[in-house]
Amino acid sequence: MSQSFYVGDAAGRVKNWKAGAKRDFSVSDRKFAANLKLPFRTPEEHFLGEEPTKSWDWRSINPVEAMSEQKYASIDEFPSTSTIVSDKSEVILCCGFPASGKSTFSRRHLIPAGYVWVNRDTLKTPARCLKAVKETLSNGGKAVVDNTNPDRKSREPYILAAKAAGVPIRCFWFQTSREIASHLNFCREKQTNGAVRRIPEVGFNVFKKRFSPPQRAEGFSEVVKIDFKPQFDSDRDREIFDLWT
Incomplete structure:
Protein backbone atom coordinates (compact mmCIF):
# COMPACT_ATOMS: atom_id res chain seq x y z
CA MET A 1 0.00 0.00 0.00
CA SER A 2 2.85 2.40 0.75
CA GLN A 3 3.99 2.06 -2.88
CA SER A 4 0.51 2.29 -4.39
CA PHE A 5 -1.62 5.04 -5.84
CA TYR A 6 -5.03 5.22 -7.48
CA VAL A 7 -5.87 6.52 -10.96
CA GLY A 8 -9.44 7.35 -11.91
CA ASP A 9 -11.55 9.76 -13.92
CA ALA A 10 -14.45 10.08 -11.45
CA ALA A 11 -12.61 12.97 -9.84
CA GLY A 12 -15.31 15.55 -9.17
CA ARG A 13 -13.97 17.98 -11.75
CA VAL A 14 -16.32 20.83 -12.64
CA LYS A 15 -17.40 21.82 -16.15
CA ASN A 16 -14.57 23.48 -18.08
CA TRP A 17 -11.96 22.33 -15.57
CA LYS A 18 -9.93 22.71 -18.70
CA ALA A 19 -11.11 24.36 -21.92
CA GLY A 20 -14.15 22.51 -23.29
CA ALA A 21 -14.02 19.71 -20.72
CA LYS A 22 -17.24 18.21 -19.38
CA ARG A 23 -18.10 17.90 -15.71
CA ASP A 24 -17.01 14.57 -14.21
CA PHE A 25 -20.00 12.27 -13.72
CA SER A 26 -18.93 11.41 -10.18
CA VAL A 27 -16.36 11.80 -7.40
CA SER A 28 -16.32 8.10 -6.54
CA ASP A 29 -12.72 7.41 -7.61
CA ARG A 30 -11.30 10.30 -5.63
CA LYS A 31 -13.35 9.33 -2.56
CA PHE A 32 -12.36 5.68 -2.88
CA ALA A 33 -8.71 6.63 -2.93
CA ALA A 34 -9.18 8.94 0.05
CA ASN A 35 -10.90 6.20 2.05
CA LEU A 36 -7.96 3.89 1.30
CA LYS A 37 -5.53 6.70 2.16
CA LEU A 38 -3.90 6.38 -1.26
CA PRO A 39 -2.51 9.19 -3.43
CA PHE A 40 -4.96 10.00 -6.22
CA ARG A 41 -4.26 10.99 -9.81
CA THR A 42 -6.46 11.55 -12.83
CA PRO A 43 -5.56 9.82 -16.12
CA GLU A 44 -4.48 13.19 -17.52
CA GLU A 45 -2.07 13.68 -14.64
CA HIS A 46 -0.66 10.16 -14.64
CA PHE A 47 -0.51 9.30 -18.34
CA LEU A 48 -0.19 12.74 -19.97
CA GLY A 49 1.84 14.55 -17.34
CA GLU A 50 -0.70 17.36 -16.90
CA GLU A 51 -0.69 19.45 -13.74
CA PRO A 52 -3.36 18.55 -11.13
CA THR A 53 -6.44 20.71 -11.58
CA LYS A 54 -7.85 22.71 -8.69
CA SER A 55 -11.29 22.91 -10.33
CA TRP A 56 -13.06 20.08 -8.54
CA ASP A 57 -15.16 19.47 -5.43
CA TRP A 58 -16.23 16.55 -3.21
CA ARG A 59 -19.97 17.13 -3.84
CA SER A 60 -20.80 16.02 -0.30
CA ILE A 61 -19.89 16.80 3.28
CA ASN A 62 -16.50 16.00 4.74
CA PRO A 63 -17.57 13.75 7.63
CA VAL A 64 -14.52 14.53 9.74
CA GLU A 65 -15.04 18.28 9.36
CA ALA A 66 -18.77 17.86 9.99
CA MET A 67 -17.95 16.19 13.29
CA SER A 68 -15.72 19.05 14.41
Missing part, protein backbone atom coordinates in the same frame (compact mmCIF):
# COMPACT_ATOMS: atom_id res chain seq x y z
CA GLU A 69 -18.05 21.82 13.21
CA GLN A 70 -21.33 20.39 14.49
CA LYS A 71 -22.80 22.13 17.51
CA TYR A 72 -23.74 19.00 19.38
CA ALA A 73 -26.46 19.12 22.00
CA SER A 74 -26.33 16.70 24.89
CA ILE A 75 -29.34 15.16 26.55
CA ASP A 76 -28.70 17.47 29.50
CA GLU A 77 -29.25 20.46 27.22
CA PHE A 78 -32.95 19.86 26.61
CA PRO A 79 -35.13 22.91 27.33
CA SER A 80 -35.74 23.21 31.05
CA THR A 81 -39.47 22.60 30.55
CA SER A 82 -38.79 19.34 28.77
CA THR A 83 -37.85 15.85 29.76
CA ILE A 84 -36.96 13.06 27.40
CA VAL A 85 -39.46 10.60 28.83
CA SER A 86 -42.65 10.77 30.82
CA ASP A 87 -44.11 8.36 33.36
CA LYS A 88 -47.60 9.16 32.09
CA SER A 89 -49.46 8.16 28.94
CA GLU A 90 -48.46 10.32 25.97
CA VAL A 91 -47.43 10.32 22.33
CA ILE A 92 -44.06 11.45 21.03
CA LEU A 93 -44.14 12.11 17.30
CA CYS A 94 -40.81 12.29 15.46
CA CYS A 95 -40.21 14.60 12.51
CA GLY A 96 -37.11 14.66 10.35
CA PHE A 97 -35.31 13.54 7.22
CA PRO A 98 -34.88 9.82 6.55
CA ALA A 99 -31.75 8.56 8.34
CA SER A 100 -31.68 11.62 10.61
CA GLY A 101 -31.33 9.55 13.78
CA LYS A 102 -34.98 9.09 14.79
CA SER A 103 -34.83 5.32 15.23
CA THR A 104 -31.48 5.39 17.03
CA PHE A 105 -32.78 8.05 19.42
CA SER A 106 -35.95 6.02 20.03
CA ARG A 107 -34.02 2.82 20.74
CA ARG A 108 -31.62 4.53 23.13
CA HIS A 109 -33.95 6.79 25.07
CA LEU A 110 -37.63 5.97 24.55
CA ILE A 111 -38.18 2.25 24.01
CA PRO A 112 -36.22 1.31 27.17
CA ALA A 113 -38.52 3.70 29.07
CA GLY A 114 -41.60 1.76 28.01
CA TYR A 115 -42.65 3.57 24.86
CA VAL A 116 -44.27 1.42 22.19
CA TRP A 117 -42.29 1.84 18.98
CA VAL A 118 -44.56 2.67 16.03
CA ASN A 119 -42.77 2.63 12.70
CA ARG A 120 -44.01 2.39 9.14
CA ASP A 121 -41.01 0.28 8.11
CA THR A 122 -42.37 -2.52 10.28
CA LEU A 123 -46.12 -1.84 10.21
CA LYS A 124 -46.12 -0.91 6.48
CA THR A 125 -49.10 1.46 6.34
CA PRO A 126 -50.15 4.73 8.03
CA ALA A 127 -53.44 3.08 9.07
CA ARG A 128 -51.63 0.36 10.99
CA CYS A 129 -49.38 2.92 12.65
CA LEU A 130 -52.36 4.96 13.78
CA LYS A 131 -54.14 1.83 15.02
CA ALA A 132 -51.09 0.85 17.09
CA VAL A 133 -51.01 4.29 18.71
CA LYS A 134 -54.72 4.20 19.55
CA GLU A 135 -54.41 0.71 21.06
CA THR A 136 -51.45 1.82 23.14
CA LEU A 137 -53.28 4.85 24.48
CA SER A 138 -56.42 2.83 25.23
CA ASN A 139 -54.28 0.69 27.53
CA GLY A 140 -52.80 3.75 29.24
CA GLY A 141 -49.44 3.33 27.53
CA LYS A 142 -46.92 5.57 25.80
CA ALA A 143 -46.04 5.56 22.09
CA VAL A 144 -43.31 7.01 19.91
CA VAL A 145 -44.19 7.46 16.24
CA ASP A 146 -40.88 6.97 14.47
CA ASN A 147 -41.75 8.16 10.95
CA THR A 148 -40.63 11.22 8.98
CA ASN A 149 -44.01 13.03 9.46
CA PRO A 150 -43.05 15.95 7.19
CA ASP A 151 -46.30 17.93 7.08
CA ARG A 152 -49.48 18.80 8.95
CA LYS A 153 -51.50 16.22 7.03
CA SER A 154 -49.26 13.34 8.17
CA ARG A 155 -49.13 14.61 11.76
CA GLU A 156 -52.80 15.47 12.26
CA PRO A 157 -54.20 11.92 12.79
CA TYR A 158 -51.87 11.34 15.73
CA ILE A 159 -52.69 14.73 17.24
CA LEU A 160 -56.40 13.91 17.01
CA ALA A 161 -55.83 10.45 18.51
CA ALA A 162 -53.96 11.93 21.47
CA LYS A 163 -56.65 14.56 21.95
CA ALA A 164 -59.40 11.91 21.89
CA ALA A 165 -57.50 9.90 24.53
CA GLY A 166 -56.97 13.00 26.65
CA VAL A 167 -53.17 12.73 26.64
CA PRO A 168 -50.45 15.15 25.52
CA ILE A 169 -48.53 14.75 22.29
CA ARG A 170 -45.04 16.16 21.87
CA CYS A 171 -43.11 16.58 18.63
CA PHE A 172 -39.41 15.75 18.58
CA TRP A 173 -38.09 17.66 15.56
CA PHE A 174 -34.71 16.26 14.46
CA GLN A 175 -32.42 19.03 13.24
CA THR A 176 -30.06 16.76 11.30
CA SER A 177 -29.28 18.42 7.96
CA ARG A 178 -29.99 16.69 4.69
CA GLU A 179 -26.24 16.44 4.01
CA ILE A 180 -25.53 14.60 7.25
CA ALA A 181 -28.67 12.47 6.95
CA SER A 182 -27.63 11.45 3.44
CA HIS A 183 -24.20 10.50 4.79
CA LEU A 184 -25.78 8.49 7.61
CA ASN A 185 -27.96 6.75 5.03
CA PHE A 186 -24.85 5.20 3.49
CA CYS A 187 -23.14 4.64 6.84
CA ARG A 188 -25.84 2.57 8.48
CA GLU A 189 -26.06 0.22 5.51
CA LYS A 190 -22.38 -0.56 6.01
CA GLN A 191 -22.55 -0.59 9.80
CA THR A 192 -25.37 -3.16 9.72
CA ASN A 193 -23.77 -5.20 6.91
CA GLY A 194 -26.78 -4.51 4.69
CA ALA A 195 -29.48 -5.36 7.25
CA VAL A 196 -30.69 -1.74 7.01
CA ARG A 197 -31.09 -0.91 3.35
CA ARG A 198 -30.17 2.45 1.91
CA ILE A 199 -33.09 4.80 1.30
CA PRO A 200 -33.32 6.03 -2.32
CA GLU A 201 -32.58 9.71 -2.86
CA VAL A 202 -36.21 10.26 -3.85
CA GLY A 203 -37.14 9.73 -0.20
CA PHE A 204 -35.13 12.80 0.77
CA ASN A 205 -36.60 14.82 -2.09
CA VAL A 206 -40.16 13.92 -1.11
CA PHE A 207 -39.56 14.91 2.52
CA LYS A 208 -38.08 18.26 1.48
CA LYS A 209 -40.96 18.98 -0.89
CA ARG A 210 -43.66 18.17 1.66
CA PHE A 211 -41.97 19.58 4.75
CA SER A 212 -43.60 22.22 6.91
CA PRO A 213 -42.06 23.03 10.31
CA PRO A 214 -44.02 21.50 13.20
CA GLN A 215 -45.70 24.08 15.44
CA ARG A 216 -47.46 23.97 18.79
CA ALA A 217 -50.50 25.54 17.12
CA GLU A 218 -51.11 22.19 15.41
CA GLY A 219 -52.00 20.74 18.81
CA PHE A 220 -48.63 19.72 20.24
CA SER A 221 -48.03 20.35 23.92
CA GLU A 222 -44.42 20.99 22.98
CA VAL A 223 -42.08 20.99 19.98
CA VAL A 224 -38.58 19.97 21.02
CA LYS A 225 -35.65 20.41 18.63
CA ILE A 226 -33.23 17.47 18.71
CA ASP A 227 -29.75 18.34 17.46
CA PHE A 228 -27.57 15.71 15.84
CA LYS A 229 -25.23 14.12 18.36
CA PRO A 230 -23.22 11.11 17.13
CA GLN A 231 -22.69 8.30 19.59
CA PHE A 232 -20.79 5.32 18.24
CA ASP A 233 -21.34 1.79 19.49
CA SER A 234 -17.92 0.64 18.29
CA ASP A 235 -14.66 1.83 16.80
CA ARG A 236 -15.78 0.27 13.52
CA ASP A 237 -18.91 2.42 13.45
CA ARG A 238 -16.80 5.53 13.99
CA GLU A 239 -14.38 4.49 11.24
CA ILE A 240 -17.28 4.00 8.81
CA PHE A 241 -18.72 7.41 9.69
CA ASP A 242 -15.37 9.06 8.94
CA LEU A 243 -15.28 7.66 5.39
CA TRP A 244 -16.36 9.64 2.35
CA THR A 245 -19.71 8.53 0.92
Whole structure:
Protein backbone atom coordinates (compact mmCIF):
# COMPACT_ATOMS: atom_id res chain seq x y z
CA MET A 1 0.00 0.00 0.00
CA SER A 2 2.85 2.40 0.75
CA GLN A 3 3.99 2.06 -2.88
CA SER A 4 0.51 2.29 -4.39
CA PHE A 5 -1.62 5.04 -5.84
CA TYR A 6 -5.03 5.22 -7.48
CA VAL A 7 -5.87 6.52 -10.96
CA GLY A 8 -9.44 7.35 -11.91
CA ASP A 9 -11.55 9.76 -13.92
CA ALA A 10 -14.45 10.08 -11.45
CA ALA A 11 -12.61 12.97 -9.84
CA GLY A 12 -15.31 15.55 -9.17
CA ARG A 13 -13.97 17.98 -11.75
CA VAL A 14 -16.32 20.83 -12.64
CA LYS A 15 -17.40 21.82 -16.15
CA ASN A 16 -14.57 23.48 -18.08
CA TRP A 17 -11.96 22.33 -15.57
CA LYS A 18 -9.93 22.71 -18.70
CA ALA A 19 -11.11 24.36 -21.92
CA GLY A 20 -14.15 22.51 -23.29
CA ALA A 21 -14.02 19.71 -20.72
CA LYS A 22 -17.24 18.21 -19.38
CA ARG A 23 -18.10 17.90 -15.71
CA ASP A 24 -17.01 14.57 -14.21
CA PHE A 25 -20.00 12.27 -13.72
CA SER A 26 -18.93 11.41 -10.18
CA VAL A 27 -16.36 11.80 -7.40
CA SER A 28 -16.32 8.10 -6.54
CA ASP A 29 -12.72 7.41 -7.61
CA ARG A 30 -11.30 10.30 -5.63
CA LYS A 31 -13.35 9.33 -2.56
CA PHE A 32 -12.36 5.68 -2.88
CA ALA A 33 -8.71 6.63 -2.93
CA ALA A 34 -9.18 8.94 0.05
CA ASN A 35 -10.90 6.20 2.05
CA LEU A 36 -7.96 3.89 1.30
CA LYS A 37 -5.53 6.70 2.16
CA LEU A 38 -3.90 6.38 -1.26
CA PRO A 39 -2.51 9.19 -3.43
CA PHE A 40 -4.96 10.00 -6.22
CA ARG A 41 -4.26 10.99 -9.81
CA THR A 42 -6.46 11.55 -12.83
CA PRO A 43 -5.56 9.82 -16.12
CA GLU A 44 -4.48 13.19 -17.52
CA GLU A 45 -2.07 13.68 -14.64
CA HIS A 46 -0.66 10.16 -14.64
CA PHE A 47 -0.51 9.30 -18.34
CA LEU A 48 -0.19 12.74 -19.97
CA GLY A 49 1.84 14.55 -17.34
CA GLU A 50 -0.70 17.36 -16.90
CA GLU A 51 -0.69 19.45 -13.74
CA PRO A 52 -3.36 18.55 -11.13
CA THR A 53 -6.44 20.71 -11.58
CA LYS A 54 -7.85 22.71 -8.69
CA SER A 55 -11.29 22.91 -10.33
CA TRP A 56 -13.06 20.08 -8.54
CA ASP A 57 -15.16 19.47 -5.43
CA TRP A 58 -16.23 16.55 -3.21
CA ARG A 59 -19.97 17.13 -3.84
CA SER A 60 -20.80 16.02 -0.30
CA ILE A 61 -19.89 16.80 3.28
CA ASN A 62 -16.50 16.00 4.74
CA PRO A 63 -17.57 13.75 7.63
CA VAL A 64 -14.52 14.53 9.74
CA GLU A 65 -15.04 18.28 9.36
CA ALA A 66 -18.77 17.86 9.99
CA MET A 67 -17.95 16.19 13.29
CA SER A 68 -15.72 19.05 14.41
CA GLU A 69 -18.05 21.82 13.21
CA GLN A 70 -21.33 20.39 14.49
CA LYS A 71 -22.80 22.13 17.51
CA TYR A 72 -23.74 19.00 19.38
CA ALA A 73 -26.46 19.12 22.00
CA SER A 74 -26.33 16.70 24.89
CA ILE A 75 -29.34 15.16 26.55
CA ASP A 76 -28.70 17.47 29.50
CA GLU A 77 -29.25 20.46 27.22
CA PHE A 78 -32.95 19.86 26.61
CA PRO A 79 -35.13 22.91 27.33
CA SER A 80 -35.74 23.21 31.05
CA THR A 81 -39.47 22.60 30.55
CA SER A 82 -38.79 19.34 28.77
CA THR A 83 -37.85 15.85 29.76
CA ILE A 84 -36.96 13.06 27.40
CA VAL A 85 -39.46 10.60 28.83
CA SER A 86 -42.65 10.77 30.82
CA ASP A 87 -44.11 8.36 33.36
CA LYS A 88 -47.60 9.16 32.09
CA SER A 89 -49.46 8.16 28.94
CA GLU A 90 -48.46 10.32 25.97
CA VAL A 91 -47.43 10.32 22.33
CA ILE A 92 -44.06 11.45 21.03
CA LEU A 93 -44.14 12.11 17.30
CA CYS A 94 -40.81 12.29 15.46
CA CYS A 95 -40.21 14.60 12.51
CA GLY A 96 -37.11 14.66 10.35
CA PHE A 97 -35.31 13.54 7.22
CA PRO A 98 -34.88 9.82 6.55
CA ALA A 99 -31.75 8.56 8.34
CA SER A 100 -31.68 11.62 10.61
CA GLY A 101 -31.33 9.55 13.78
CA LYS A 102 -34.98 9.09 14.79
CA SER A 103 -34.83 5.32 15.23
CA THR A 104 -31.48 5.39 17.03
CA PHE A 105 -32.78 8.05 19.42
CA SER A 106 -35.95 6.02 20.03
CA ARG A 107 -34.02 2.82 20.74
CA ARG A 108 -31.62 4.53 23.13
CA HIS A 109 -33.95 6.79 25.07
CA LEU A 110 -37.63 5.97 24.55
CA ILE A 111 -38.18 2.25 24.01
CA PRO A 112 -36.22 1.31 27.17
CA ALA A 113 -38.52 3.70 29.07
CA GLY A 114 -41.60 1.76 28.01
CA TYR A 115 -42.65 3.57 24.86
CA VAL A 116 -44.27 1.42 22.19
CA TRP A 117 -42.29 1.84 18.98
CA VAL A 118 -44.56 2.67 16.03
CA ASN A 119 -42.77 2.63 12.70
CA ARG A 120 -44.01 2.39 9.14
CA ASP A 121 -41.01 0.28 8.11
CA THR A 122 -42.37 -2.52 10.28
CA LEU A 123 -46.12 -1.84 10.21
CA LYS A 124 -46.12 -0.91 6.48
CA THR A 125 -49.10 1.46 6.34
CA PRO A 126 -50.15 4.73 8.03
CA ALA A 127 -53.44 3.08 9.07
CA ARG A 128 -51.63 0.36 10.99
CA CYS A 129 -49.38 2.92 12.65
CA LEU A 130 -52.36 4.96 13.78
CA LYS A 131 -54.14 1.83 15.02
CA ALA A 132 -51.09 0.85 17.09
CA VAL A 133 -51.01 4.29 18.71
CA LYS A 134 -54.72 4.20 19.55
CA GLU A 135 -54.41 0.71 21.06
CA THR A 136 -51.45 1.82 23.14
CA LEU A 137 -53.28 4.85 24.48
CA SER A 138 -56.42 2.83 25.23
CA ASN A 139 -54.28 0.69 27.53
CA GLY A 140 -52.80 3.75 29.24
CA GLY A 141 -49.44 3.33 27.53
CA LYS A 142 -46.92 5.57 25.80
CA ALA A 143 -46.04 5.56 22.09
CA VAL A 144 -43.31 7.01 19.91
CA VAL A 145 -44.19 7.46 16.24
CA ASP A 146 -40.88 6.97 14.47
CA ASN A 147 -41.75 8.16 10.95
CA THR A 148 -40.63 11.22 8.98
CA ASN A 149 -44.01 13.03 9.46
CA PRO A 150 -43.05 15.95 7.19
CA ASP A 151 -46.30 17.93 7.08
CA ARG A 152 -49.48 18.80 8.95
CA LYS A 153 -51.50 16.22 7.03
CA SER A 154 -49.26 13.34 8.17
CA ARG A 155 -49.13 14.61 11.76
CA GLU A 156 -52.80 15.47 12.26
CA PRO A 157 -54.20 11.92 12.79
CA TYR A 158 -51.87 11.34 15.73
CA ILE A 159 -52.69 14.73 17.24
CA LEU A 160 -56.40 13.91 17.01
CA ALA A 161 -55.83 10.45 18.51
CA ALA A 162 -53.96 11.93 21.47
CA LYS A 163 -56.65 14.56 21.95
CA ALA A 164 -59.40 11.91 21.89
CA ALA A 165 -57.50 9.90 24.53
CA GLY A 166 -56.97 13.00 26.65
CA VAL A 167 -53.17 12.73 26.64
CA PRO A 168 -50.45 15.15 25.52
CA ILE A 169 -48.53 14.75 22.29
CA ARG A 170 -45.04 16.16 21.87
CA CYS A 171 -43.11 16.58 18.63
CA PHE A 172 -39.41 15.75 18.58
CA TRP A 173 -38.09 17.66 15.56
CA PHE A 174 -34.71 16.26 14.46
CA GLN A 175 -32.42 19.03 13.24
CA THR A 176 -30.06 16.76 11.30
CA SER A 177 -29.28 18.42 7.96
CA ARG A 178 -29.99 16.69 4.69
CA GLU A 179 -26.24 16.44 4.01
CA ILE A 180 -25.53 14.60 7.25
CA ALA A 181 -28.67 12.47 6.95
CA SER A 182 -27.63 11.45 3.44
CA HIS A 183 -24.20 10.50 4.79
CA LEU A 184 -25.78 8.49 7.61
CA ASN A 185 -27.96 6.75 5.03
CA PHE A 186 -24.85 5.20 3.49
CA CYS A 187 -23.14 4.64 6.84
CA ARG A 188 -25.84 2.57 8.48
CA GLU A 189 -26.06 0.22 5.51
CA LYS A 190 -22.38 -0.56 6.01
CA GLN A 191 -22.55 -0.59 9.80
CA THR A 192 -25.37 -3.16 9.72
CA ASN A 193 -23.77 -5.20 6.91
CA GLY A 194 -26.78 -4.51 4.69
CA ALA A 195 -29.48 -5.36 7.25
CA VAL A 196 -30.69 -1.74 7.01
CA ARG A 197 -31.09 -0.91 3.35
CA ARG A 198 -30.17 2.45 1.91
CA ILE A 199 -33.09 4.80 1.30
CA PRO A 200 -33.32 6.03 -2.32
CA GLU A 201 -32.58 9.71 -2.86
CA VAL A 202 -36.21 10.26 -3.85
CA GLY A 203 -37.14 9.73 -0.20
CA PHE A 204 -35.13 12.80 0.77
CA ASN A 205 -36.60 14.82 -2.09
CA VAL A 206 -40.16 13.92 -1.11
CA PHE A 207 -39.56 14.91 2.52
CA LYS A 208 -38.08 18.26 1.48
CA LYS A 209 -40.96 18.98 -0.89
CA ARG A 210 -43.66 18.17 1.66
CA PHE A 211 -41.97 19.58 4.75
CA SER A 212 -43.60 22.22 6.91
CA PRO A 213 -42.06 23.03 10.31
CA PRO A 214 -44.02 21.50 13.20
CA GLN A 215 -45.70 24.08 15.44
CA ARG A 216 -47.46 23.97 18.79
CA ALA A 217 -50.50 25.54 17.12
CA GLU A 218 -51.11 22.19 15.41
CA GLY A 219 -52.00 20.74 18.81
CA PHE A 220 -48.63 19.72 20.24
CA SER A 221 -48.03 20.35 23.92
CA GLU A 222 -44.42 20.99 22.98
CA VAL A 223 -42.08 20.99 19.98
CA VAL A 224 -38.58 19.97 21.02
CA LYS A 225 -35.65 20.41 18.63
CA ILE A 226 -33.23 17.47 18.71
CA ASP A 227 -29.75 18.34 17.46
CA PHE A 228 -27.57 15.71 15.84
CA LYS A 229 -25.23 14.12 18.36
CA PRO A 230 -23.22 11.11 17.13
CA GLN A 231 -22.69 8.30 19.59
CA PHE A 232 -20.79 5.32 18.24
CA ASP A 233 -21.34 1.79 19.49
CA SER A 234 -17.92 0.64 18.29
CA ASP A 235 -14.66 1.83 16.80
CA ARG A 236 -15.78 0.27 13.52
CA ASP A 237 -18.91 2.42 13.45
CA ARG A 238 -16.80 5.53 13.99
CA GLU A 239 -14.38 4.49 11.24
CA ILE A 240 -17.28 4.00 8.81
CA PHE A 241 -18.72 7.41 9.69
CA ASP A 242 -15.37 9.06 8.94
CA LEU A 243 -15.28 7.66 5.39
CA TRP A 244 -16.36 9.64 2.35
CA THR A 245 -19.71 8.53 0.92
